[in-house]
Every structure is written in C-alpha cells, then in structure tokens.
Amino acid sequence: MVPVPLTSRQPPAWQRALQDAVTDPAELLALLDLDPQWLEPARAAASRFALRVPRGFVARMRRGDPGDPLLRQVLPLGLELDDAPGFGTDPVGDLAARSGPGLLQKYDGRALLVTTGACAVHCRYCFRRHFPYDEENASRGGFAPALEAIGRDPTLREVILSGGDPLALGDRRLAELFSGLQAVAHVRRLRLHTRLPIVLPERIDAGFLALWSAVPLQKVVVVHANHARELDATVRAAIDALRSTGTTVLNQAVLLRGVNDSVDALVELSEALFDAGALPYYLHLLDPVAGAAHFDVPQATAQRLVADAGARLPGYLVPRLVREEAGAASKTMLPPASR
Ligand code: SF4
Numbered sequence: 001m002v003p004v005p006l007t008s009r010q011p012p013a014w015q016r017a018l019q020d021a022v023t024d025p026a027e028l029l030a031l032l033d034l035d036p037q038w039l040e041p042a043r044a045a046a047s048r049f050a051l052r053v054p055r056g057f058v059a060r061m062r063r064g065d066p067g068d069p070l071l072r073q074v075l076p077l078g079l080e081l082d083d084a085p086g087f088g089t090d091p092v093g094d095l096a097a098r099s100g101p102g103l104l105q106k107y108d109g110r111a112l113l114v115t116t117g118a119c120a121v122h123c124r125y126c127f128r129r130h131f132p133y134d135e136e137n138a139s140r141g142g143f144a145p146a147l148e149a150i151g152r153d154p155t156l157r158e159v160i161l162s163g164g165d166p167l168a169l170g171d172r173r174l175a176e177l178f179s180g181l182q183a184v185a186h187v188r189r190l191r192l193h194t195r196l197p198i199v200l201p202e203r204i205d206a207g208f209l210a211l212w213s214a215v216p217l218q219k220v221v222v223v224h225a226n227h228a229r230e231l232d233a234t235v236r237a238a239i240d241a242l243r244s245t246g247t248t249v250l251n252q253a254v255l256l257r258g259v260n261d262s263v264d265a266l267v268e269l270s271e272a273l274f275d276a277g278a279l280p281y282y283l284h285l286l287d288p289v290a291g292a293a294h295f296d297v298p299q300a301t302a303q304r305l306v307a308d309a310g311a312r313l314p315g316y317l318v319p320r321l322v323r324e325e326a327g328a329a330s331k332t333m334l335p336p337a338s339r
Pocket residue numbers: 118119120121122123125126127128129163164165195
C-alpha cells in the first residue's frame with residue numbers, strides 16, 4: 001500500500017487516535033471477548049460518566065478476563081451507582097481552593113491550572129469525575145486571566161498544568177500557555193500532570209518534543225500508571241523521549257482494589273517504572289469520590305502493603321503513600337506499617 005502523505009490539514013496521529021477511542025461499552029466488551037452480562041450495567045454507569053479508552057490501551061488488556069487490572073480502571077460497573085457514605089462530588093476541596101479562572105491554589109509556592117476538561121481515558125476512580133469543567137477550565141476563555149493571576153503572585157515558583165489532561169490540548173494552545181508562563185519572571189518550574197504518555201504515548205511526538213524542549217524552565221512530568229502492564233515498549237519510548245529533553249519524569253499511582261492492591265503488583269509497578277525511566281513518586285489512597293467506593297483500600301491495609309513492598313525494593317523505588325485532605329496545607333504522608 002502506498003503511504004498517504006500527511007498534509008498540513010490532517011490532524012497529527014495522536015489526535016486521530018484520541019478521536020478514535022472506544023466510547024461504546026458494547027464495542028469494548030466485543031473487543032475483549034467479554035460476556036454481554038456486563039453491558040447493561042456498563043451502559044447505566046456510562047450514562048453518568050462516559051466510557052473512554054484509547055485502542056492502544058485496550059490492546060494491552062487480556063482478552064476474556066473481566067478482572068484484568070487495566071480493564072477494571074476503565075470499565076463502567078453497576079457498583080458505581082450505589083450510594084456510599086462519605087463519598088462525594090468534590091472529595092479534595094478543589095472548589096474551595098479556586099483562586100482564579102481554572103486556577104487552584106492549595107499549597108505554598110505552587111498553583112494548579114485546570115487547563116482543559118478533556119482526557120484521553122476516563123478512569124472510573126477519577127477524583128474529578130464530577131468537576132464542573134464547563135465553568136472551571138482555563139482554556140475556555142483564553143489563558144490570559146489565569147496568567148495574569150499567576151503573574152500577580154510573586155510567591156509562586158511552580159505551576160502545575162492539570163485537567164483533565166493538559167496534553168489533550170493541541171500544540172498551538174500549549175505553545176500559547178508555555179510562552180505565557182515563561183514570561184512570568186518568578187515562575188521557575190513547570191510541571192505537567194498527564195496520563196497521555198501512558199494511555200496514548202503517540203502524543204509525545206516530534207512536534208510536542210520540539211515545543212517542550214524549547215521551554216527554558218525546569219521541567220517535570222508526572223505520569224500516571226497504576227499497573228506494570230500499562231508500561232509497554234511504546235510507553236517506554238515516550239518516557240525516554242521526555243527525558244531526552246531534560247525533563248524529570250515521576251509517576252503517581254492510586255491504590256485501587258482489584259487493580260494493584262497486592263505486594264507483587266506494587267513491586268512490579270515500581271520495577272517497571274524504573275526500567276522505563278520514571279521514579280515512583282506518590283501512591284495515593286483513593287479520594288472519596290462518588291461512584292468509586294468499590295476501589296477503596298483501607299488505610300491500614302495500604303500501610304501494610306507499602307511496608308511489605310518496601311522490604312523488597314530499594315528505598316528510591318518505594319512510593320510515598322499519601323492521602324489528600326480538603327483544606328490541608330500539604331498532602332498527608334502515611335508511614336508504612338511497622339513490621
Ligand atoms: S486521566 Fe486523570 S483527570 Fe483524566 S479521568 Fe483519568 S484520573 Fe481523571
């Protein structure tokens with residue numbers, strides 16, 4: 001077959017992959033040879049928080065296994081419809097931390113910009129699954145008001161781009177944002193929180209790398225993988241490419257029942273991350289968001305798991321177990337259980 005030359009009008013491959021994501025529960029079940037008994041509850045749960053998963057991520061799942069740890073992160077379940085006491089729509093106090101359009105300020109020296117409501121994947125445990133992105137989204141009316149708010153606060157040394165997923169924005173929007181941030185003299189570090197290098201590694205393409213390399217700030221990318229099997233050769237290449245730009249690459253994971261709540265899973269995740277060039281940074285306890293209670297792992301169990309994983313790993317591969325509490329001055333570090 002003769003390759004079709006790309007024209008400047010054609011979206012880049014990553015945007016085509018993004019648009020081609022699986023959004024119909026029936027298709028996901030068919031692709032994975034799963035029993036149609038899952039369909040009705042999946043449709044009911046997806047009517048509240050839509051299914052979305054890139055095909056490349058589906059390809060890393062085991063066919064015929066409804067307990068696959070990658071599938072469990074994205075398959076809508078009837079359990080999401082159950083009420084759970086203590087689980088709400090704003091579990092970490094995002095809305096009270098608002099300091100400008102799409103701008104959240106919880107901790108000294110740092111501000112977080114909700115750049116977009118779009119994500120490549122819809123993680124069923126997402127703490128922002130009920131976030132009012134239509135109102136709180138810095139890209140909606142242009143970035144200028146948020147950039148002005150950052151410019152007015154000389155205590156800010158670091159800006160965190162979050163969302164949604166900041167890398168779901170196209171390069172033109174990112175270039176606008178990066179140049180606005182680098183013009184603020186007191187901002188020294190730029191941090192991206194993104195799941196795209198894991199679920200859609202095509203995003204780290206030559207265009208983005210050229211743009212990102214040119215940013216003269218200290219650069220940190222915090223990716224989000226929860227299980228070793230998420231890290232295939234395409235993901236390792238994407239992380240390698242990010243590191244080649246002088247970026248520090250860290251990982252944050254969420255401890256999820258049925259996904260990574262075993263010592264073996266945590267050890268394998270840390271080893272796979274280090275093989276890929278990313279350091280395990282945080283292991284979050286689940287934020288109590290409505291619809292995700294079935295993923296919850298009790299704190300004492302989490303502390304024991306981290307202690308047991310720590311006995312099998314060098315210290316630099318043991319993630320910090322943390323819980324985020326609304327209104328707290330920092331994340332709460334939870335020490336491993338004593339052995
Ligand atoms: S990628 Fe992040 S923001 Fe998007 S659904 Fe997953 S956890 Fe939520």
